[in-house]
Amino acid sequence: MTWHPLETSWHDTSVSNCEVCGNLLTNGYFAIARAGQTYRACSESDADLLDLLERHRTIAAPWR
């Protein structure tokens, strides 16, 4: 897992969100690689969160 600063200019007022939990990415992100995909995450703990979600999403939700 690696930390990457967000490169933005002062006149860029857009925002980016964590691709694991949806939280705001304020000044950088952690890159988490999983199954050939790289996620931009707000926290190191999102690696564990990603694994937990993957494990639990095998349990079918009633609306599916």
Add this chain to the structure above:
Amino acid sequence: MSISADIDRVGLTLLNQRLVNICDEMAVSMMRTAYSPIFSEGLDFTTLLLDKDGNLAATTGINPAMLGASLYAATWMINEVGRDALQPGDVWIHNDPYRGGSHMPEHMMIKPIYYEDELCGYLGTMAHMSEIGGMSAGSFAATATEIYQEGLRLPPVRLFINNEPNRDVWRIMLSNHRTPSNTWGDLHAMLGSLRVGERRLLQLIDERGVDSLAHDMSQLQDYAERHIREELRALPDGDYFAEDFFDNDGVEPGRHYLRLRLIVEGDSIVFDYSDSDPQAAGPINAPYVVTLSASLNALLYLLERRVPVNAGITRAVRVVAPAGSICNVRLPGACVGGQTELQPRVMELITGRIASQILPERAAAGSGNTSLNFLFGGRHPSTGEYFAHYHFEANGWGGRVGSDGNSAQIVPHAACRNTPVEIFESRWPWLHHRYSLREGSAGPGRHRGGLGIVRELEVESDLITVSALADRADSPPWGILGGHDGSTTRIELRKHGTDTFVPIDQVLDLPSKTKFANARLTRGDTVRLVSPSGGGYGDPLERDPHLVALDVENRVINTQQAAADYGVVLDVDGSVKVEATRTARAGGMQ
């Protein structure tokens, strides 16, 4: 200054109360000095104290709806602009819902606090400004499809630099708000609150030392985390599911679903909203912090113990809400209604539908669950001055173990108050004809729902522009564990010269029953707001017949409802006919 040793629970409790008292005193200062009734009467604001790392150390309990923003808005702002950008004498402001704000009317001010030239923390206020421009007076446009229609958006900017007003920012704000004198007064109420807080925090540091206080505030956050984890450990591990929906988004017909998978695992919990609908065209979407706030408030409601509210409570809790969904709006999605509509809807998914699965003794039936936002603006006939106001209406709460639902209460996630009749009539050209409980509307149950209200307001000027954003017009507040549903929301209009109230969408040819913007009403028109009532908890046939008789005596229900909903037969004097009731209930249960 030396750092203190670890302090015990009593010491932590006393410290927490001291920090909360600072926030409370800041809140009282705001309430007493603000210009707008949304501050002084509605209490739609909060105050916060952060440690030098930007973590929430304490907050006042006035408006829990702002908890998510209190936890993150300032921290994210400090991270984004960089700590070095904040200097002594600065006051920063922002209201950007994509950056930690709840919705644009809520403005956050942050002031870094220094003790002997050393940064020791931050004080903040967050408050709902009643008018910030945009397409509708009151800045709550139910038909907005983009953030640009909802008012003036401010990313983090400095309102004061080196204790001097940053006049450029002030002039931009005052030029874009419809009622700039209110804005001026309310912003100064917020600034005064920060000064009160600064004085008290520096006194506290004088007493305890700057390093010692920082150490103890850190311990207080650890203490909150430990409490939450202990409580979570007592819950049964598993995946729990619940869903609910909005009738429509105010722009297009059709429901919008919120779906929650709650994962309890050991001493941690995950609220996963990933299966919720994509963000809607209309403004019922919520920013991330609103969904977080709903999740945390619901969790705090369900816990047995009172936990200090600070950054520590978030460490065991994760909220997953993908950007671009109804639970985490992405630019430029409209989102003013997320704070008032989606937050209570999500909260009750947890306190009602999830809790009835894992903690039925703590569960509550659905409340009216809409803020019934009612906005208006125009020129006052006496002064010629432009006025605007944001009003939210009370409704009925759901029944719960041991108690009927509260009547005429603001939505459960926000401990706010509504606008009194006296304020309506003294400040704006409205005349009240009726303000009463909505008789016969409570959802039946062993513990019945609370009552909504009925308010009738007549226009006393040539023109008032009104807007509304409310839900539960088609789908009633739900009962749980055998309780029945409550009653739905209605907004009606009686045009001047007519005798009958008619649903406002039919009179004015509006696309939604309860979501519209800029309806033009003229002198003599009368609006009727009918707020929803709470659902019932448990089988109504199990309600104590004498409580049913009391409800009839108090006109909460009528005799026919007592028989039809509760199987209670009453004599002409109002007393319970015991045998007839027993027979009716036996028949009802067959």
